[in-house]
Amino acid sequence: DVVLTQTPPTLSATIGQSVSISCRSSQSLLHSNGNTYLNWLLQRPGQPPQLLIYLVSRLESGVPNRFSGSGSGTDFTLKISGVEAEDLGVYYCVQSTHAPTFGGGTKLELK
Amino acid sequence: EVQLVESGGGLVQPGRSMKLSCAASGFTFSSFPMAWVRQAPTKGLEWVATISTSGGSTYYRDSVKGRFTISRDNAKSTLYLQMNSLRSEDTATYYCTRAALDYWGQGVMVTVSS
Numbered sequence: 001d002v003v004l005t006q007t008p009p010t011l012s013a014t015i016g017q018s019v020s021i022s023c024r025s026s027q028s029l030l031h032s033n034g035n036t037y038l039n040w041l042l043q044r045p046g047q048p049p050q051l052l053i054y055l056v057s058r059l060e061s062g063v064p065n066r067f068s069g070s071g072s073g074t075d076f077t078l079k080i081s082g083v084e085a086e087d088l089g090v091y092y093c094v095q096s097t098h099a100p101t102f103g104g105g106t107k108l109e110l111k
Numbered sequence: 112e113v114q115l116v117e118s119g120g121g122l123v124q125p126g127r128s129m130k131l132s133c134a135a136s137g138f139t140f141s142s143f144p145m146a147w148v149r150q151a152p153t154k155g156l157e158w159v160a161t162i163s164t165s166g167g168s169t170y171y172r173d174s175v176k177g178r179f180t181i182s183r184d185n186a187k188s189t190l191y192l193q194m195n196s197l198r199s200e201d202t203a204t205y206y207c208t209r210a211a212l213d214y215w216g217q218g219v220m221v222t223v224s225s
Contacts, residue, residue, distance in 0.1 A: 039212055041156075048206055048215035049156065060213065092156055094212060099170065100146075100158035 133207030
């Protein structure tokens, strides 16, 4: 199975601060069709996950543009440019190039 | 508005069976592959199974192969997960989701305990 390693496991931020989360894969996520199926999800407390970013860097409809994704191959990053209170929760990277696997999660909390 | 509503969860004894359902609305159900994802209490997310649009292709994580069956009824816009030989480690909230992970249900809790 593909292992996704997210760092840091916990992130403390103040409102307005910019933060980044790393997701490192044990195998390349480049599919033979040229796409890289790496998504980012946010799960707020008591809620199902919601899709933020798909195909590494494409912003899901309705998601604020303070969220951005980047990376290729095995190394990926989610950046939040100016944290807002509604951004608190657990962030997961997930790949579906191979049998789907999720990262362990990064909990974003207020400092 | 896209809606996915799971049902069928609850408490079940180890070794017994349970069937989850997911009623879909707000989109053309037959055009989208679907999946089940679970989350054990206080743990992370874990993919369980995926099914193609026609239902002709199914995929499972190793730990549920031979015990779980994903299926769909496109005429009823409903996704199913038949779970047999349940184990304590299957205890989790089970989410119905489009395979692209763009829409999720609220989840249904399954507790396997004697």
